[in-house]
Amino acid sequence: MSLPARRLTASLMLSGAIMPLNALPAVAQEATGQAPSLAAMVEAGSLPPVAERVGEEPEVVEPLNAIGTYGGDLRIGLRGSSDHNHILRVVGPQGLVRWDPQYTEIVPNVAERFEVEDGGRVFTFYLRDGMKWSDGEPFTADDVLFNIDDLVLNEEFAPTPPRYTSGGEPMQVEKVDDYTVRFTFKEPYGDFLAELASPLGQHPVLYAKHYCSQFLPTYNDNVDELIAKNEATDWQNLFLQKCGDLEIPARWGNPERPTLDPWVIKEPYVGGTTRVVLERNPYFWQIDTEGNQLPYIDQIVAPIDQDVESLILGVIGGRIDFGLRHIDPPANRPVLAENREKGDYHFFAAEPPGGSNMIINLNLTHKDPDLRELFNRKDFRVALSLGMDRQEIIDTVMLGEGEPWQHGPFEDHPYYHEQTAKQFLEHDPEQANALLDGLGLERGPDGVRQMPNGEPVRFQVDVIPTFDPVWVDALQLVEQQWAELGVDMEINPMERTFFYERTSNSNDHDAAVWNAKQSWVAGQIPQMLVPVHHDSRYGIAWRDWYLSGGESGEEPPASIKERLRLYDEARGMTDPEERRKTMLEIAQIAADEFEVIGVAKAIPTYGIVKNDLMNVPEKMPSSWYYATPSPTLPQTWFWKDE
Amino acid sequence: MLFAYIARRILWAIPFMFAVSLIAFALITAPPGDYLTSFAATLAQSGDIVDEARLDALRERYGFDQPFLVQYFHWIGGVLQGDFGISFEWQQPVGQLIWERMALSVTLALATLMFTWAVALPIGIYSAVRKYSVGDYFFTTIGFIGLATPNFLFALVLMYVAVVYFGSDVSGLFSEEYKDAPWSLAKIGDLAAHIWIPVIILGTSATASLVRIMRANLLDELYRPYVTTARAKGLSEFRLIMKYPVRIAINPFISTIGWAFPQLISGAVITAFVLSLPTSGPLMLQALLAQDMYLAGAFILLLCCLSIVGMLVSDILLAVIDPRIRFR
Numbered sequence: 001m002s003l004p005a006r007r008l009t010a011s012l013m014l015s016g017a018i019m020p021l022n023a024l025p026a027v028a029q030e031a032t033g034q035a036p037s038l039a040a041m042v043e044a045g046s047l048p049p050v051a052e053r054v055g056e057e058p059e060v061v062e063p064l065n066a067i068g069t070y071g072g073d074l075r076i077g078l079r080g081s082s083d084h085n086h087i088l089r090v091v092g093p094q095g096l097v098r099w100d101p102q103y104t105e106i107v108p109n110v111a112e113r114f115e116v117e118d119g120g121r122v123f124t125f126y127l128r129d130g131m132k133w134s135d136g137e138p139f140t141a142d143d144v145l146f147n148i149d150d151l152v153l154n155e156e157f158a159p160t161p162p163r164y165t166s167g168g169e170p171m172q173v174e175k176v177d178d179y180t181v182r183f184t185f186k187e188p189y190g191d192f193l194a195e196l197a198s199p200l201g202q203h204p205v206l207y208a209k210h211y212c213s214q215f216l217p218t219y220n221d222n223v224d225e226l227i228a229k230n231e232a233t234d235w236q237n238l239f240l241q242k243c244g245d246l247e248i249p250a251r252w253g254n255p256e257r258p259t260l261d262p263w264v265i266k267e268p269y270v271g272g273t274t275r276v277v278l279e280r281n282p283y284f285w286q287i288d289t290e291g292n293q294l295p296y297i298d299q300i301v302a303p304i305d306q307d308v309e310s311l312i313l314g315v316i317g318g319r320i321d322f323g324l325r326h327i328d329p330p331a332n333r334p335v336l337a338e339n340r341e342k343g344d345y346h347f348f349a350a351e352p353p354g355g356s357n358m359i360i361n362l363n364l365t366h367k368d369p370d371l372r373e374l375f376n377r378k379d380f381r382v383a384l385s386l387g388m389d390r391q392e393i394i395d396t397v398m399l400g401e402g403e404p405w406q407h408g409p410f411e412d413h414p415y416y417h418e419q420t421a422k423q424f425l426e427h428d429p430e431q432a433n434a435l436l437d438g439l440g441l442e443r444g445p446d447g448v449r450q451m452p453n454g455e456p457v458r459f460q461v462d463v464i465p466t467f468d469p470v471w472v473d474a475l476q477l478v479e480q481q482w483a484e485l486g487v488d489m490e491i492n493p494m495e496r497t498f499f500y501e502r503t504s505n506s507n508d509h510d511a512a513v514w515n516a517k518q519s520w521v522a523g524q525i526p527q528m529l530v531p532v533h534h535d536s537r538y539g540i541a542w543r544d545w546y547l548s549g550g551e552s553g554e555e556p557p558a559s560i561k562e563r564l565r566l567y568d569e570a571r572g573m574t575d576p577e578e579r580r581k582t583m584l585e586i587a588q589i590a591a592d593e594f595e596v597i598g599v600a601k602a603i604p605t606y607g608i609v610k611n612d613l614m615n616v617p618e619k620m621p622s623s624w625y626y627a628t629p630s631p632t633l634p635q636t637w638f639w640k641d642e
Numbered sequence: 643m644l645f646a647y648i649a650r651r652i653l654w655a656i657p658f659m660f661a662v663s664l665i666a667f668a669l670i671t672a673p674p675g676d677y678l679t680s681f682a683a684t685l686a687q688s689g690d691i692v693d694e695a696r697l698d699a700l701r702e703r704y705g706f707d708q709p710f711l712v713q714y715f716h717w718i719g720g721v722l723q724g725d726f727g728i729s730f731e732w733q734q735p736v737g738q739l740i741w742e743r744m745a746l747s748v749t750l751a752l753a754t755l756m757f758t759w760a761v762a763l764p765i766g767i768y769s770a771v772r773k774y775s776v777g778d779y780f781f782t783t784i785g786f787i788g789l790a791t792p793n794f795l796f797a798l799v800l801m802y803v804a805v806v807y808f809g810s811d812v813s814g815l816f817s818e819e820y821k822d823a824p825w826s827l828a829k830i831g832d833l834a835a836h837i838w839i840p841v842i843i844l845g846t847s848a849t850a851s852l853v854r855i856m857r858a859n860l861l862d863e864l865y866r867p868y869v870t871t872a873r874a875k876g877l878s879e880f881r882l883i884m885k886y887p888v889r890i891a892i893n894p895f896i897s898t899i900g901w902a903f904p905q906l907i908s909g910a911v912i913t914a915f916v917l918s919l920p921t922s923g924p925l926m927l928q929a930l931l932a933q934d935m936y937l938a939g940a941f942i943l944l945l946c947c948l949s950i951v952g953m954l955v956s957d958i959l960l961a962v963i964d965p966r967i968r969f970r
Contacts, residue, residue: 080915080928082684082731159695231735233728236703240733247685250733267822271732271739271937274814274920275821303818306915306924309798310813317805339806497933500683501675534682547694 031058033292035070038282047282048136050293055130057112058293059286061636064101064615067288068296068638074613075321077311078276078304084249084269086325088199090300091278092630093246094260095202096125097193099631103353103621106193110139110205110260110285120188120574127179132283133208133258141175146209148173150216157236163195164203166572168549173204188572190579194523199627200246207243208258215239252276260285262295262635275303286635295635312336315608318343322616324350324607324628329469330399336608345608350622352602354409354519357402358471359528360384360461360478360597362511365541365554370453371510378594379435385424385597387432387485388478394600397473406598407528408587409519417584419591420529432485441486449486458488459510462503465493471513474599504534512537517602520583523625529590530563531556538595563589612640648958655950659943663721666942667714670935676706677730677933684932704730717939727936729929736940739925744944746815747921750844750910753837755902757845758852759895765849766856767888770864785850794912797843801917812839813918840917844910848902855894863887893964899956901949 034042034050041047078086092098098109108114111125131139151157153170160170167186174182181204185192195201213219215226215238223235232238244251252269263278278300286294303319305311312332314320316339327336328350340346362381366372374380390404408420441449441457449457465472475491482489489511494502503509514535520526531539532546539560544553546564556564563586570586573579590596607629609616615637622628678697701707705716720727726736765785769778804812814821820832863869864887872882911923918924922941929938 080924082928082932159693159699161693161696231725231728231737234703237728237733248733249731253732253734271729271734271925272742272920273822274816274918275818277822301818303814303821304918305813306918310801310916310918313801313805313813314811317809317811319811342806495931497675497680497683497931498673501679504682505675505679 031287031291031293033287033290035280035293035298037298038280038293041282052130053132053136053283054285054287054293055128055132057128057130059109059112059128060289061286061294061633062289063636064617064632066614067290067292068615068636069641070292070296070298070638072297072639073299073301073321074297074634074637075301075303075319077314077320077323077326078269078302079308079311079326080304080306082249083304083325084252085199085247087252087269087276087278087300087302088247089325089627089630090322090634091261091263092634093199093202093627094205094262095196096204097197097201099197099626101617101620101632103623103626103631106197109197114193116193116574120190120192120572121185123183123185123192124176125181125183127181128285129179131285133210133260134264134281134283135208135211135258136283137208137210137258139205139208139260140178141181142178143207143209144181144204145173145175146213147204147207150213150218151207152203157239161200161203163192163201188574190574191522191571194521194625198523198625202246205260206246211256211258212239212243215242252278262286263297263300266299273304275301277301284635288636294633296638297634308332315339315345316343318345320608321345321610321613322607322629322634323609324605324622328605328607330401330605331469333606343608344612345610347606348609348616349604349619350607350628351604351619352517353521353524353621353623353626354413354415355515355517355602356405356407356598356600357398357468357515357517357602358474358513358599359407359516360511360513360599361537361595362459362597363507363509363540364538364595365507366510367507370451370455371459374439374451374457375511377439379439381594381597382424383432383435383439383485384482384487385594386426386428386435387482387487388597388599389427389481390425390599391427392481393474393477396477397470398600398603402600402603404599405601407516407596410601413519414580415520415583415587417587417591420587423591423594429484436485436487443486447483447486448488456488457486458490460490460492461511461513462492462494462499462509463513464496464499466496468515475513478599500534503537504540507540509537515602516596516598517623520587522579524623526567526583526586528596529586530567531560532564532567559589559593614638614640644958644961647961648954651954651957655954658950659946660718662946663718663939663943664714666946667717667935667939668710670930670933670938670942671710671713673933675933676701677704677935678706680931680933681730717936721940721943726940729934729937731929731932731934731937736937739937740922740940740944743920743922743925746919747910747923749833750815750837750840750919750921751902754841754844754848754910755899757841758848761845762849762852762856763892763895766853767860767883769853769857770860771883773861781853785853787850788846789850791846793843793847793910794916796846797840797913797916800839800843812836815840815919815921840910840913840919843913843917852895856891859891859894860887863890889963893960896959896963897956899952899959902952 031050031054038047042049076086076090094110096109096111097106097114100107112128113126115124127141133139152164153160164171166189169186172184176182215223215235217223217235227235227238230238230241232241240248240250242254243257244253249269252265255265255268262281262284264281266279267275267277269276280295280298284294288294305314308326311326312335315323315327315336362375364375366375394400394402404425406421406423406425408417409415436449441451444450444456451457461475463471463475472491472493479489479491503512514537516528518524518526525533527533527536531543533543536543539556541554542556542560545555566582566586570579570582573582605622617632620629620632678701682697705713717727728734729736729739732739765781769781772778801812804810815836816832820829823829869887872886911927914921914923915927926938926941929941
């Protein structure tokens with residue numbers, strides 16, 4: 001199997017660095033085709049003609065297999081509340097740029113093209129002439145300025161996210177003309193385009209100024225009336241109610257809010273609802289190669305099922321046309337495979353971008369000095385790794401799928417680093433015991449080794465059982481395998497919030513389980529190499545030190561400091577080859593230190609798609625940063641005629 | 643007499659409500675972390691970065707950094723004015739979220755209660771009168787199965803069978819087209835067509851236990867001298883049983899209405915979850931998990947109110963039905 005992500009060539013990733021990415025001249029394209037319902041409205045005079053709606057420079061998209069036909073609903077299934085990102089993934093983060101379907105390069109999206117200048121400090125985006133919001137109002141540089149200056153950089157609304165700062169200073173945005181905006185950073189920021197392509201990079205074009213500005217006190221003197229009318233607590237709450245934010249349910253809660261998405265909310269995602277419906281955006285700015293306006297599909301319909309079992313039943317019963325999120329654990333595969341004919345669907349492969357399904361982080365900044373001392377001995381960590389029988393775990397709890405792996409990108413990925421991925425994978429209890437003996441950890445009468453202070457070598461591994469059901473099963477085997485080394489590990493399952501509070505916030509954990517599905521490309525955070533993220537559970541105190549600029553947390557050792565420095569450099573680099581080399585340098589240091597213990601390679605999962613749904617790829621990368629499946633362009637999917 | 647009694651009961655309920663609301667609020671804020679921790683955990687699960695500065699700013703705006711009592715009085719003060727606060731998760735006023743769901747919950751609870759009584763009373767009477775008959779054993783067996791099977795499991799099995807063998811969908815309370823439609827006669831009809839599934843699922847276990855209670859109580863009464871006397875006086879068997887022993891034996895039914903209300907609403911959470919019912923249960927569960935405290939607090943407060951109202955109803959009905967009860 002060849003993963004698209006594995007073909008990722010670093011040289012393509014930032015090819016926009018020096019030259020404008022879009023080599024084709026910007027030819028005004030005539031849109032001629034449109035959905036019958038919209039044609040009828042044009043006929044009736046209630047909607048402008050399609051060529052006017054898409055503007056002079058719509059994006060021309062070549063559909064995967066065939067030019068589509070209009071009509072039909074796409075039914076997806078939401079799980080309970082807090083599943084708003086499922087909508088985001090299908091409708092897409094329609095940011096200035098996006099990833100191409102293969103996850104190999106960044107292509108223009110809302111912006112018609114872009115330029116990177118001054119060694120990665122200046123980014124210029126050229127917007128599409130005549131492009132419109134979903135209510136027909138023009139989309140211009142003023143909207144981008146409103147988003148950045150009035151909201152992203154407005155401390156009263158929310159603190160500026162780190163992705164819009166560089167060298168400790170927020171970025172500057174200026175309007176060059178109505179359709180050109182320029183972003184300037186203090187220091188080079190090569191990863192900026194990848195940040196914009198991620199689901200959280202949509203800020204610059206999220207809010208329509210003509211609509212959302214009415215909820216800001218700066219623009220509306222009577223905002224208090226609106227606050228009272230909507231029972232909001234303050235203008236910030238009112239704004240979130242009406243215009244949402246990137247990643248909260250309220251983003252899909254207001255049918256009046258103009259968007260740039262292919263489908264816009266019709267039946268909103270609010271607290272009491274049991275289904276969400278989105279209908280086509282009559283002003284959507286993409287057309288196919290024959291001039292037909294996208295999307296092909298009329299509506300996205302998303303009934304809300306409270307739990308995964310009833311989602312699965314929905315798939316089997318044929319109520320769901322496309323599914324990936326929530327249904328893809330290996331355990332569901334047999335029942336879904338068995339009912340393919342009944343449900344009239346087939347599988348597609350969802351491929352992780354690299355890395356590991358399960359890793360164990362020992363807390364190297366533990367509050368208890370004795371455990372900390374122990375965990376910080378590399379020989380101890382190596383012994384634990386050698387004491388694991390990964391093949392047994394894979395055969396027993398992972399249905400035989402996968403292979404032993406520490407973490408990091410796969411073999412055919414340009415970022416592949418062999419030592420990070422493959423050291424200490426063999427099951428060698430003899431050597432493991434020798435290493436533990438070498439540390440002076442004598443076995444007590446009960447067979448459990450003792451630390452110099454006489455306490456047994458005993459620690460808890462925190463884990464969220466509902467996140468990945470395989471984790472607890474695998475830990476039970478690890479528990480037995482480590483017991484043979486004289487190490488007494490206890491499994492400590494807990495609820496999600498409590499886990500997060502205990503590990504990432506309070507640093508109260510001995511050890512914790514997480515996944516490490518990543519390939520270290522721009523836009524992803526290499527949290528298992530450098531402690532810069534709440535998932536870096538081996539060094540939360542070091543992360544605090546890094547994020548606070550040395551004010552809180554704990555000063556890390558030289559090896560970590562060196563990696564943090566290199567990581568900051570890598571983020572600024574615009575030359576892909578240079579960035580790759582720097583990341584591999586970081587990986588080399590991390591591999592020598594061996595802080596993180598992995599179990600098995602992340603294996604592809606699967607999703608289901610109805611047999612009659614066309615233009616859906618047979619495989620797609622599966623990653624939050626890619627926002628599966630939106631870069632495969634669901635707006636080009638269509639229903640085969642009977 | 644009766645009115646004074648009711649008035650006194652209602653007055654007593656007020657300080658009780660306050661105590662309960664304080665406990666409810668304390669329980670909701672008891673777990674480590676707050677809504678923002680939970681929010682951050684959700685973001686973490688989707689691979690997102692959580693910016694600590696942003697969380698701290700929100701924490702301050704939501705008032706999570708305030709002492710417990712300040713937060714409590716802020717909340718209860720709002721509630722007294724009909725303002726239940728906002729749901730952090732939905733950024734919506736809690737008031738907008740709860741009423742429709744509560745109404746559906748109460749509808750479901752009442753329907754289940756009626757179903758339970760309609761089935762349990764005749765069967766209980768039959769089982770007592772025809773003790774150790776084939777019918778008695780039959781109903782007893784069915785009853786024990788109903789009691790022993792967890793509701794959510796029954797729901798899952800029913801859903802599986804319906805989807806896999808009959809190709810129909812039994813989840814939810816409405817068909818696709820009525821889900822977000824405004825209320826109309828057609829929508830009510832659609833509700834009636836769907837509600838019997840959760841009613842049967844929820845009703846089975848309660849029915850089983852009520853059958854046993856009815857049977858046992860009635861057996862106690864059936865051999866009392868007054869029954870024999872009445873029979874000797876030539877009263878028809880049916881009239882005799884209904885008029886005297888049943889009237890006494892029904893006492894525990896009435897006195898447990900107060901528990902039945904909140905029990906039906908909170909006890910149905912998992913079943914409602916599995917069946918994706920648009921009732922209060924799933925929303926409350928999610929609010930508790932997310933530590934969305936004003937939303938969770940509103941539900942818990944309403945459940946407490948329902949208990950108190952339920953008790954009141956029980957007491958009044960008991961007083962009306964059972965002549966042995968007198969007010970003082």
